[in-house]
Amino acid sequence: MPLITAMNTVLVDVPLGQRTITDSQSSVDSVEFVQVSIETDAGVTGHGFNWNYSKGLKAAKVMIDECYAPAIMGRPALDRHALMHAMHSTTHFIGRVGVARVGLCAMNLALWDIQLKLEGQPLWRHLGPCKDRVKAYNTDGGWLTWSTDELVADMQRILDRGFDAVKMKLGRPDPREDYERVKAVRKAIGDKPKLMVDVNTVWDLKTAMVWGRRLEEFDIAWLEEPMHPFDVQAHGDLAQALDLPIAVGETVYTLHAFRDYVDCKGADILQADVTKLSGIEEWLDVAALGRAHGLTVIPHTNVQHNVHAQLAAATPNTPMIECCYESLFDIWENPIRVVDGFYTLPEVPGVGGKLTAAVLTKHRVA
Numbered sequence: 001m002p003l004i005t006a007m008n009t010v011l012v013d014v015p016l017g018q019r020t021i022t023d024s025q026s027s028v029d030s031v032e033f034v035q036v037s038i039e040t041d042a043g044v045t046g047h048g049f050n051w052n053y054s055k056g057l058k059a060a061k062v063m064i065d066e067c068y069a070p071a072i073m074g075r076p077a078l079d080r081h082a083l084m085h086a087m088h089s090t091t092h093f094i095g096r097v098g099v100a101r102v103g104l105c106a107m108n109l110a111l112w113d114i115q116l117k118l119e120g121q122p123l124w125r126h127l128g129p130c131k132d133r134v135k136a137y138n139t140d141g142g143w144l145t146w147s148t149d150e151l152v153a154d155m156q157r158i159l160d161r162g163f164d165a166v167k168m169k170l171g172r173p174d175p176r177e178d179y180e181r182v183k184a185v186r187k188a189i190g191d192k193p194k195l196m197v198d199v200n201t202v203w204d205l206k207t208a209m210v211w212g213r214r215l216e217e218f219d220i221a222w223l224e225e226p227m228h229p230f231d232v233q234a235h236g237d238l239a240q241a242l243d244l245p246i247a248v249g250e251t252v253y254t255l256h257a258f259r260d261y262v263d264c265k266g267a268d269i270l271q272a273d274v275t276k277l278s279g280i281e282e283w284l285d286v287a288a289l290g291r292a293h294g295l296t297v298i299p300h301t302n303v304q305h306n307v308h309a310q311l312a313a314a315t316p317n318t319p320m321i322e323c324c325y326e327s328l329f330d331i332w333e334n335p336i337r338v339v340d341g342f343y344t345l346p347e348v349p350g351v352g353g354k355l356t357a358a359v360l361t362k363h364r365v366a
């Protein structure tokens with residue numbers, strides 16, 4: 001049984017390499033990553049990561065260095081459930097969600113990476129695939145501050161590349177502008193492509209009721225994060241009032257919180273993100289929860305596509321995942337690709353969460 005012998009963490013801030021992107025919550029020029037490396041006496045090193053848009057990920061690095069690393073040093077690297085419990089206990093009183101969980105997920109991915117490298121197989125083969133490629137839908141265009149002409153041109157450019165499902169951002173100060181922009185996009189792309197809309201949590205219930213109903217005329221595949229994610233009951237009320245499917249998950253941090261959404265029928269699509277949950281086991285738990293209730297799980301995916309494509313390949317109720325920030329695909333060792341609207345899957349053993357040496361050197365901030 002390999003034992004954990006050493007750990008290190010690196011914080012990088014990677015420029016996006018494309019025009020500043022905007023939604024109703026964020027304006028993004030760069031993405032922070034914390035890279036965790038866990039060494040073992042078997043000569044295998046596991047790598048995990050997490051990310052953030054604005055400054056603040058250094059707090060997760062401190063938690064990893066000062067809480068999680070001491071809790072598991074010298075222990076068997078494959079005792080993952082026991083190690084997760086030990087790490088979780090160290091931050092019991094300072095956060096079961098947010099920064100504490102961000103660091104915990106990075107550790108979980110690194111521990112999985114050790115096991116998969118010892119087995120000599122990628123994650124999706126370990127889990128048992130039901131697909132050999134994973135459909136992608138595209139969010140890498142049409143950001144909130146684009147003009148309507150730019151937005152429409154972007155959507156058309158994406159469809160011309162082979163995608164048949166696209167998502168656009170809503171949440172401008174006047175919802176009537178959102179409505180007009182969706183109308184323009186639907187008119188431009190025609191009836192066939194799937195079109196999703198994402199509010200990034202800024203509407204209240206009244207606004208969501210009124211404008212969600214108005215948007216139904218455009219055959220919207222889902223309305224994403226319409227309201228504050230902690231107000232689960234409001235999502236239940238909204239879902240009951242609208243025919244439009246509701247999607248949540250990129251700011252839902254626990255299996256229990258997803259359970260609450262399911263219980264009040266507040267979500268039709270669970271967008272579970274492994275980097276917001278505590279790692280792969282909890283993601284699989286959410287996927288199973290969804291399957292038991294006839295719900296699809298379509299994970300929020302910006303920079304963690306390497307992991308999510310593998311999870312999706314082994315999850316029957318995950319019909320597709322998101323594609324975003326393609327300018328960052330090459331920051332990973334052994335990057336996967338999107339070809340004709342589908343993610344390829346890696347054959348390299350592991351989780352697929354190791355940043356290249358060049359990125360770690362060039363963009364290191366701590």
Ligand SMILES: [Mg+2]
Binds near residue numbers: 224
């Ligand atoms: Mg979103």
